[in-house]
Amino acid sequence: MNEPLVIVGTGLAGYTLAREFRKLDETTPLILISADDGEFYSKPVLSTGFGKGKDADALVTASAERMAGQLGAQVLVRREVTRLEPQARRIWLGDQALDYRDLVLALGAQPLAAPVGGEAGDAIFAVNDLDDYRRLQQAIRGPSRILIMGAGLIGCEFANDLASAGHRVEVVSPSRHLMPGLLPEEVAGAVQGALEGLGVRFHFGAVLEYLQRQGDGLQARLSDGRSLACDLVLSAVGLRPRTGLAQAARLAVARGIVVDRWLRASQPNIHALGDCAEVDGHSLLYVMPLMSAARALARTLAGEPTAVSYGVMPVTVKTPACSLIVAPPASGAAGQWQVEGSGTDRRALYLDGEGRLLGYALAGQATQERQALSRQLPPLMAD
Numbered sequence: 001m002n003e004p005l006v007i008v009g010t011g012l013a014g015y016t017l018a019r020e021f022r023k024l025d026e027t028t029p030l031i032l033i034s035a036d037d038g039e040f041y042s043k044p045v046l047s048t049g050f051g052k053g054k055d056a057d058a059l060v061t062a063s064a065e066r067m068a069g070q071l072g073a074q075v076l077v078r079r080e081v082t083r084l085e086p087q088a089r090r091i092w093l094g095d096q097a098l099d100y101r102d103l104v105l106a107l108g109a110q111p112l113a114a115p116v117g118g119e120a121g122d123a124i125f126a127v128n129d130l131d132d133y134r135r136l137q138q139a140i141r142g143p144s145r146i147l148i149m150g151a152g153l154i155g156c157e158f159a160n161d162l163a164s165a166g167h168r169v170e171v172v173s174p175s176r177h178l179m180p181g182l183l184p185e186e187v188a189g190a191v192q193g194a195l196e197g198l199g200v201r202f203h204f205g206a207v208l209e210y211l212q213r214q215g216d217g218l219q220a221r222l223s224d225g226r227s228l229a230c231d232l233v234l235s236a237v238g239l240r241p242r243t244g245l246a247q248a249a250r251l252a253v254a255r256g257i258v259v260d261r262w263l264r265a266s267q268p269n270i271h272a273l274g275d276c277a278e279v280d281g282h283s284l285l286y287v288m289p290l291m292s293a294a295r296a297l298a299r300t301l302a303g304e305p306t307a308v309s310y311g312v313m314p315v316t317v318k319t320p321a322c323s324l325i326v327a328p329p330a331s332g333a334a335g336q337w338q339v340e341g342s343g344t345d346r347r348a349l350y351l352d353g354e355g356r357l358l359g360y361a362l363a364g365q366a367t368q369e370r371q372a373l374s375r376q377l378p379p380l381m382a383d
């Protein structure tokens, strides 16, 4: 029998690759493996579902069985790949071995956990997949006081969503302003003002140190000595590419699993894409890069070696209180922010010494300039 193409992961990366591959090759046996239920859903909707009153099942577009049928694939769910054996072209699911022709790692990223003292650690949630979303939804009964750890993109999206669902939201972050890696201070201030308009309160320059039960609720102690009352905590302090399996098999790993522009890992017949992969030095935890990677890798796996190239990839931040689009400059790009506008309408350009545009952040009305500015940006990774 022909050996299969094996894809580990049924997130957007795994399923998109499988779809693209099937457009080019209808016969090679295809096996997808997932530690979760293998349902198809778009992860970005996890931070907009509460405001719309959607439960986890309402976010699912197709069951694993339906995906298997559509893809002419076997989808193994609630199965965890525990070991890779690159020399033998074999993986292990516990004590069950599976041989492959080619292996693709689409393992995603996992939420970081910040250390918090106290006995109420079970009241700290993170939302990175449907199971997490379901758990948080079950924990929230009626209007609640929710403390969010982290004021990055995901923390701010949840703050907006949970506040618009009627909850009282407080955000604690060690940074000086929200989305510090993405936005200059003035634009962050505009977004903050809009979220405060929904009732969200921010506590910067502090972290949650200690969480304990008090009566029916919780008492949160911050590093600056303040005390806040809440009913549960949502942790959104960052994500880390899942690299453990690859590292244990001696594949090259940096921030993510190291792959070249052909999405090839450091051992033969193994590829990686999506949040777990670091593609030619780029570790980008967004949908657009993984779509480009899936199209290129599908061709390669169907016999036509194809390198991925990234164009301009602006990110739409889902904070409806203040519309926001960011095209972050490549990491390490030397330049400075130049900010114009007032209120929530802000236009921030990241310019190098010669005045060339390397990135932008647009809020409110200024988001209309997205296309004109994108045309001036250099591609993230040229052909």
Ligand SMILES: Cc1cc2nc3c(=O)[nH]c(=O)nc-3n(C[C@H](O)[C@H](O)[C@H](O)COP(=O)(O)OP(=O)(O)OC[C@H]3O[C@@H](n4cnc5c(N)ncnc54)[C@H](O)[C@@H]3O)c2cc1C
Binding pocket: 008, 009, 010, 011, 012, 013, 014, 033, 034, 035, 036, 042, 043, 044, 045, 046, 047, 079, 080, 081, 082, 106, 107, 108, 109, 127, 128, 154, 242, 245, 273, 274, 275, 276, 284, 285, 286, 287, 288, 290, 315, 316, 317, 318
């Ligand atoms: C709340 C939230 C909002 C977001 N909003 C946006 C947005 O608006 N725009 C945007 O571009 N990006 C957004 N992102 C990022 C985007 O969702 C991710 O970049 C993308 O979904 C990653 O897909 P993936 O397939 O690489 O990983 P994942 O979706 O994490 O999938 C990983 C898969 O691997 C499986 N797996 C892991 N380990 C094993 C194992 N050992 N054995 C078997 N299976 C395993 C998991 O079960 C899962 O099926 C958001 C992310 C979050 C968390």
